[in-house]
Amino acid sequence: MENKIIIYGFGKLSQQISQVLSQKNYTLLIVEQDEELAQKAKSRGFETKSISLMDDDNLRSLDIEKNIKAFFCMSFNKNENLFVTLSARNLNKDLKIITVSFSKNDNKAILLAGADKVINPYEIGALRIFRQLHKPLILDMLDNILFSESNIEVTEITIQKGSIFDGVYLKEISLAKKYNLIIIGIQDKEIDDRFIFFSSGINHKIDYGDTLVVLGYSHDLKTFKKIAQDI
Numbered sequence: 001m002e003n004k005i006i007i008y009g010f011g012k013l014s015q016q017i018s019q020v021l022s023q024k025n026y027t028l029l030i031v032e033q034d035e036e037l038a039q040k041a042k043s044r045g046f047e048t049k050s051i052s053l054m055d056d057d058n059l060r061s062l063d064i065e066k067n068i069k070a071f072f073c074m075s076f077n078k079n080e081n082l083f084v085t086l087s088a089r090n091l092n093k094d095l096k097i098i099t100v101s102f103s104k105n106d107n108k109a110i111l112l113a114g115a116d117k118v119i120n121p122y123e124i125g126a127l128r129i130f131r132q133l134h135k136p137l138i139l140d141m142l143d144n145i146l147f148s149e150s151n152i153e154v155t156e157i158t159i160q161k162g163s164i165f166d167g168v169y170l171k172e173i174s175l176a177k178k179y180n181l182i183i184i185g186i187q188d189k190e191i192d193d194r195f196i197f198f199s200s201g202i203n204h205k206i207d208y209g210d211t212l213v214v215l216g217y218s219h220d221l222k223t224f225k226k227i228a229q230d231i
Contacts, residue, residue, distance in 0.1 A: 003027055006062055008053055008084060009074035010037040013100060013121055017072060018046060024153065025218075026069065029062065053084045056091075065092050073099040073115070078106055082113050089114025154184065154213065155221050157228050161208035165228055170196075170204045179224045181216035 030041040099115040175181040
């Protein structure tokens with residue numbers, strides 16, 4: 001199932017994430033050992049499993065080796081997050097793994113264990129406060145796009161080798177007219193995962209492995225993703 005997401009742990013942050021993802025029509029599986037939290041997930045209509053992922057057999061039972069869009073590792077226990085991230089990465093080299101961290105010192109270890117992204121709620125909170133003070137209109141706009149029930153989305157599209165966009169310069173892509181989309185920017189794998197905003201004026205050459213970040217309606221994004229990744 002291409003849009004299935006697994007969330008390990010159902011604390012407050014996971015509850016907020018699951019609400020947003022369900023509004024965006026993702027199919028969610030919540031894995032939570034705590035019976036009270038597991039019941040809370042069930043009461044909200046989510047498929048739920050009450051198992052520990054410290055056991056590799058339990059992790060394999062989730063079929064993370066195929067057909068999973070992303071895996072969120074959101075346990076309260078940092079050592080558990082580290083172990084489960086490492087185990088999940090060993091089982092699926094291509095799985096997108098997002099792991100929570102409650103300390104900046106733990107970020108590097110989690111990334112080395114195999115996480116693609118690290119979520120630090122304290123850093124996010126501080127950044128939101130800064131943006132609310134200095135750029136409140138932009139923050140409101142992003143909230144409406146990301147956290148409302150509208151079908152406008154921001155998505156990441158990784159360019160495959162042989163794609164029609166492989167070797168093309170960023171400003172040569174006319175997404176607005178042709179696909180009804182807006183390019184926010186590009187992440188370049190060759191220069192330390194640097195994110196280049198389209199508005200920066202840099203006419204970056206797109207190579208396979210680079211990731212475009214694009215804004216638009218769900219159906220337009222789906223069409224464009226198929227074209228961009230078709231080889």
